[in-house]
Amino acid sequence: MEYRDILVVLEKEDGVISPLSTEMLGRAKYLASELNQNVIALSIGENISEMSKEAIYFGADKVVEVGNKILENYTTLAYTKVLDFILDKYLPLAVFIAATPNGRDLGGRISARRKIGLVADCIDIVLTDDKKEIKWIRPTFDGQLYADIRISTKPEIGTIGEGAFRPLKRDDTKSGEIVKEEVSLSSEDVLTVFLEQIKSDGEKEVSLTDAKIIVAGGMGLGEKENWHLVTDLAHELGAEVGATKDVVDLDWVPYKIQIGATGVRVSPKLYIAVGISGAIQHTAGMKTSDLIIAINNNPEAPIFKVAHYGVVGDLFEIVPRLTEKIREINNKI
Numbered sequence: 001m002e003y004r005d006i007l008v009v010l011e012k013e014d015g016v017i018s019p020l021s022t023e024m025l026g027r028a029k030y031l032a033s034e035l036n037q038n039v040i041a042l043s044i045g046e047n048i049s050e051m052s053k054e055a056i057y058f059g060a061d062k063v064v065e066v067g068n069k070i071l072e073n074y075t076t077l078a079y080t081k082v083l084d085f086i087l088d089k090y091l092p093l094a095v096f097i098a099a100t101p102n103g104r105d106l107g108g109r110i111s112a113r114r115k116i117g118l119v120a121d122c123i124d125i126v127l128t129d130d131k132k133e134i135k136w137i138r139p140t141f142d143g144q145l146y147a148d149i150r151i152s153t154k155p156e157i158g159t160i161g162e163g164a165f166r167p168l169k170r171d172d173t174k175s176g177e178i179v180k181e182e183v184s185l186s187s188e189d190v191l192t193v194f195l196e197q198i199k200s201d202g203e204k205e206v207s208l209t210d211a212k213i214i215v216a217g218g219m220g221l222g223e224k225e226n227w228h229l230v231t232d233l234a235h236e237l238g239a240e241v242g243a244t245k246d247v248v249d250l251d252w253v254p255y256k257i258q259i260g261a262t263g264v265r266v267s268p269k270l271y272i273a274v275g276i277s278g279a280i281q282h283t284a285g286m287k288t289s290d291l292i293i294a295i296n297n298n299p300e301a302p303i304f305k306v307a308h309y310g311v312v313g314d315l316f317e318i319v320p321r322l323t324e325k326i327r328e329i330n331n332k333i
């Protein structure tokens with residue numbers, strides 16, 4: 001049997017293609033081009049035609065649509081049945097699934113059903129030099145090491161978390177084939193009933209993964225009372241706030257804004273690191289940012305190795321002045 005092409009299982013978020021799906025398409029396109037193969041996106045659900053078109057704009061060569069009222073909301077058995085059918089029919093070499101709660105559920109189920117290997121939470125996917133094998137890279141030992149894992153069954157499956165890859169630039173002039181597939185489904189394929197979706201709480205969701213600008217602070221701030229230096233600067237820049245693990249561990253800020261291998265992975269246009277040493281576990285979560293500016297009083301701090309611009313100096317002098325300057329500019333606009 002010849003396995004070829006990379007299949008990306010799409011997900012919707014708030015009714016449109018999820019940012020993570022576009023990131024997976026970007027990586028799939030890169031690998032498929034290296035292999036001279038195609039990217040096939042799998043669109044499952046109801047009212048999925050917009051998502052299918054967007055998948056093409058973000059890099060898919062072809063979209064396979066499985067539309068059915070039963071698939072309107074994710075359920076393990078129905079989605080697994082669809083994916084199982086598509087894997088038999090299209091024989092993809094590799095399958096990318098979002099490392100979301102639903103994606104993790106689907107990945108685990110399909111892997112168990114077909115007795116095939118899956119690598120969870122990949123942060124990189126590359127080919128070996130001879131292009132014969134796929135290296136599925138994921139953090140291990142809580143982010144202290146990266147493991148290069150090979151899958152010996154086909155198709156190879158990986159789940160991918162947000163921020164590991166960058167999407168391609170959306171190109172709405174791009175065209176691609178959209179194929180509709182019928183998978184016979186009945187209410188017996190759905191043993192659970194979706195009643196309603198309830199948001200976790202009333203609080204504003206932190207959208208670090210989508211943020212264009214992030215100001216992140218570390219232990220250089222010294223104590224919690226100084227944390228306002230980070231939030232003041234972020235406020236003037238219209239930025240989101242991030243933190244290192246050590247700061248989170250001290251309860252200065254909540255875990256949900258921890259950036260790094262065991263926190264959120266981000267790729268903003270601008271990342272300002274204030275009093276952050278640049279430990280590998282931290283940089284694993286932000287080094288793909290477009291522009292990194294580090295403020296640190298130690299010229300040897302490892303953060304300067306990933307920073308595009310470095311300011312060596314005392315953050316207690318630099319940050320308030322920077323914030324004030326930006327405030328002046330904002331007031332003039």
Ligand SMILES: Cc1cc2nc3c(=O)[nH]c(=O)nc-3n(C[C@H](O)[C@H](O)[C@H](O)COP(=O)(O)OP(=O)(O)OC[C@H]3O[C@@H](n4cnc5c(N)ncnc54)[C@H](O)[C@@H]3O)c2cc1C
Binds near residue numbers: 143219263276295313
């Ligand atoms: C299993 C595991 C998982 C981890 N996961 C993560 C993770 O997801 N994210 C994460 O961030 N970390 C993670 N860590 C922790 C990581 O190893 C580092 O300990 C942490 O990132 C360091 O945080 P920091 O940079 O705030 O503190 P420090 O390393 O203490 O750095 C503080 C920096 O501030 C500078 N500084 C001090 N005073 C000033 C001043 N006045 N002006 C300017 N600069 C100043 C110092 O020069 C120093 O470079 C993990 C660790 C382990 C073991």
